[in-house]
Amino acid sequence: MASGSSRNIGAIVLFGPPGAGKGTQAKRISSYFGAPQISTGDILRESFRHGSELGIEAHSYMSRGELAPDSLVCRLVQQRLRQPDCQRGFILDGFPRTPSQAGWLDALLEDKIFENLRPGAALPIVIQIDVDYTELLRRLTGRRTCPSCGRIYNVYLQPPRVDELCDVDGSKLVIRNDDREDVITARLKAYDQQTRPVATYYRSKGKLYLVNGERPVDQVTRDIFAIIIHPPDTRTIPWGL
Numbered sequence: 001m002a003s004g005s006s007r008n009i010g011a012i013v014l015f016g017p018p019g020a021g022k023g024t025q026a027k028r029i030s031s032y033f034g035a036p037q038i039s040t041g042d043i044l045r046e047s048f049r050h051g052s053e054l055g056i057e058a059h060s061y062m063s064r065g066e067l068a069p070d071s072l073v074c075r076l077v078q079q080r081l082r083q084p085d086c087q088r089g090f091i092l093d094g095f096p097r098t099p100s101q102a103g104w105l106d107a108l109l110e111d112k113i114f115e116n117l118r119p120g121a122a123l124p125i126v127i128q129i130d131v132d133y134t135e136l137l138r139r140l141t142g143r144r145t146c147p148s149c150g151r152i153y154n155v156y157l158q159p160p161r162v163d164e165l166c167d168v169d170g171s172k173l174v175i176r177n178d179d180r181e182d183v184i185t186a187r188l189k190a191y192d193q194q195t196r197p198v199a200t201y202y203r204s205k206g207k208l209y210l211v212n213g214e215r216p217v218d219q220v221t222r223d224i225f226a227i228i229i230h231p232p233d234t235r236t237i238p239w240g241l
């Protein structure tokens with residue numbers, strides 16, 4: 001996708017269940033608007049690979065499909081957001097996942113640790129990607145990842161050209177540890193019980209924008225870009241429909 005805009009997009013949160021397409025969309029926003037994608041799942045996996053204490057602690061939760069403790073994840077996010085590349089905005093993918101993380105993020109943004117956020121935009125723009133449960137299961141069980149470049153495939157929906165090999169670099173694709181069926185069920189349950197209330201939190205602040213994530217990827221991207229460029233007035237959106 002062509003690089004677009006040097007605008008300051010502020011804090012963007014991509015919200016939705018595992019398998020909704022947050023990672024795919026976050027990468028597109030990142031390359032178009034030139035703002036970093038901050039995936040807490042990726043940061044935790046990376047920390048584990050490097051053998052850091054936080055990574056090792058988080059790993060036991062991740063392998064069961066449970067959420068890592070708020071304090072641990074918030075500490076990692078804080079470290080990441082203080083990096084200079086976040087000054088013009090950033091895309092959070094997989095954070096916040098509990099109302100307490102959302103409250104923590106709001107307080108951090110209010111603190112004005114960022115110099116150039118959109119004027120008057122302390123609160124993030126939260127874009128919820130909605131996908132039906134059965135479709136989520138299909139996406140998660142079919143998901144394969146390239147261990148070298150991180151590209152994501154799906155054996156049912158978006159298979160590689162050559163079976164089990166990455167189109168870009170030919171690496172053998174892998175199933176993420178937490179994409180096993182028992183772990184997937186636990187992750188979806190954690191979303192329902194602990195993460196869904198985050199949507200209510202942001203809706204009450206007029207900052208939640210809903211996107212139908214079951215349409216082709218490009219259409220979802222188009223909707224998301226439109227929201228980022230001109231966030232509609234949420235008071236005119238009929239949430240009950």
Ligand code: AMP
Nearest residue numbers: 040041061062066067068073094095097
């Ligand atoms: P993801 O790659 O976003 O699906 O995240 C993988 C796993 O990392 C989750 O199932 C959780 O165990 C952990 N994780 C990622 N982000 C968070 C978060 N914001 N809060 C708690 N745990 C998280």
